[in-house]
Amino acid sequence: xxxxxxxxxxxxxxxxxxxxxxxxxxxxxxxxxxxxxxxxxxxxxxxxxxxxxxxxxxxxxxxxxxxxxxxxxxxxxxxxxxxxxxxxxxxxxxxxxxxxxxxxxxxxxxxxxxxxxxxxxxxxxxxxxxxxxxxxxxxxxxxxxxxxxxxxxxxxxxxxxxxxxxxxxxxxxxxxxxxxxxxxxxxxxxxxxxxxxxxxxxxxxxxxxxxxxxxxxxxxxxxxxxxxxxxxxxxxxxxxxxxxxxxxxxxxxxxxxxxxxxxxxxxxxxxxxxxxxxxxxxxxxxxxxxxxx
Numbered sequence: 001x002x003x004x005x006x007x008x009x010x011x012x013x014x015x016x017x018x019x020x021x022x023x024x025x026x027x028x029x030x031x032x033x034x035x036x037x038x039x040x041x042x043x044x045x046x047x048x049x050x051x052x053x054x055x056x057x058x059x060x061x062x063x064x065x066x067x068x069x070x071x072x073x074x075x076x077x078x079x080x081x082x083x084x085x086x087x088x089x090x091x092x093x094x095x096x097x098x099x100x101x102x103x104x105x106x107x108x109x110x111x112x113x114x115x116x117x118x119x120x121x122x123x124x125x126x127x128x129x130x131x132x133x134x135x136x137x138x139x140x141x142x143x144x145x146x147x148x149x150x151x152x153x154x155x156x157x158x159x160x161x162x163x164x165x166x167x168x169x170x171x172x173x174x175x176x177x178x179x180x181x182x183x184x185x186x187x188x189x190x191x192x193x194x195x196x197x198x199x200x201x202x203x204x205x206x207x208x209x210x211x212x213x214x215x216x217x218x219x220x221x222x223x224x225x226x227x228x229x230x231x232x233x234x235x236x237x238x239x240x241x242x243x244x245x246x247x248x249x250x251x252x253x254x255x256x257x258x259x260x261x262x263x264x265x266x267x268x269x270x271x272x273x274x275x276x277x278x279x280x281x282x283x284x285x286x287x288x289x290x291x292x293x
Contacts, residue, residue, distance in 0.1 A: 081162045082249060083233050084200045085181045085190030089285075090229070093118055096126065096145055104143065107134055114178045114193075117152050122188045127152025128178060157182050160189055164197055171197070213238040223292035228252035228285055241293065243274060252286040262286070 093116040094103060110131065117126045126149060133151040137143040158167060158179035171177065177194040215230035216238055226235060232245040232254060248254045255276060256262055258269055262285065267278045273293055280287040 079164050079200070079233075080160075081158055081164065081167055081179075081181050081192045081197075082160055082189070083231070083245075084164070084196050085192040086196075087190045087250070088122060088188055091116065091122055091188075091191050093122060094129065094148065095120065096148070100144065103148070104138070107131075107138065107143075116155065116178075116180065116191065117148065123186075125155045125180060125188065128155055129153075155180055158192055160184070164200065167192065168197060168201075219290075221292075223290050225279065226251055226289050226291055228255070228281075228287045228289060241274065243271065251289055255286045255289065 092110065092112055094106070096117065096119045098106070113131050115129055115131070116122065117129050118124050119126060129148065129152045134143065134148070137147050137151065156174060156176045156179045158170070158181045160181055160183045162170070162181075167179070171179070171194050179192050180188050181190045181192055183189055213230070213234060215227040216235065217225040219225060224239070228251050230251050232243050232249055232251060235241060235251065236243055236245065243254065248257050254271070255269070255278065258271060259267070262283065263278050263281055269276050275292050277290040278286055278288075279290055
């Protein structure tokens, strides 16, 4: 999907503005200097002068940090919704083919704010509902399949491969916070939310060096035990690795594509300079992998 020049610059401007504000909050950018007024000086306020910052190692480090952060921001134009979406297999939604008691039980335990509503299969999408509307129906004892459908808004579809900068602008234009990612045939591939998109943007700046990824568990022998659902991109960022990320987006997908089957455990394979040992697998996916370089 190609961006019109105006939309590209608008998306880039939004990203740059957010980055600069965040960097300033983190004291990587100086606060603007303000000259005191005559009234302030008459009241005894000290005069604020612009001072020259000494050219030392600290200044050079700050410049490098700012440059690195802005390069990360521009790098996001090459990241697409495919990299951050919740995959189809993990989508939590409401199936209208379920009976009412089952739906009520599901809604009482759900933690998401917005839910897709479908019939039998996520490709048969009926709409998107908000838990606030459903809570009101439950409180008034008015929840039914008909009222559930009435609470929905039309689904919003996002083409697979849309860059994050483009999608940020599109979310703003459409006044939406959740989109269903679809492929060229219209089949749902996953769900992308505004919250996840902003988390991806801000996360590149708020990430602390050495911070632990909850999907990656270091071992004493130097290897890591990694959850099969872990994102390839996040693994590469956390470990400084270069696992291939052009195809499958998760470690489970990478392993099953390489082996062309769901492997039994234990099975070992080599991908480039990396060794992967399947520790646990279910009937349809890899659950845990030991990895080392």
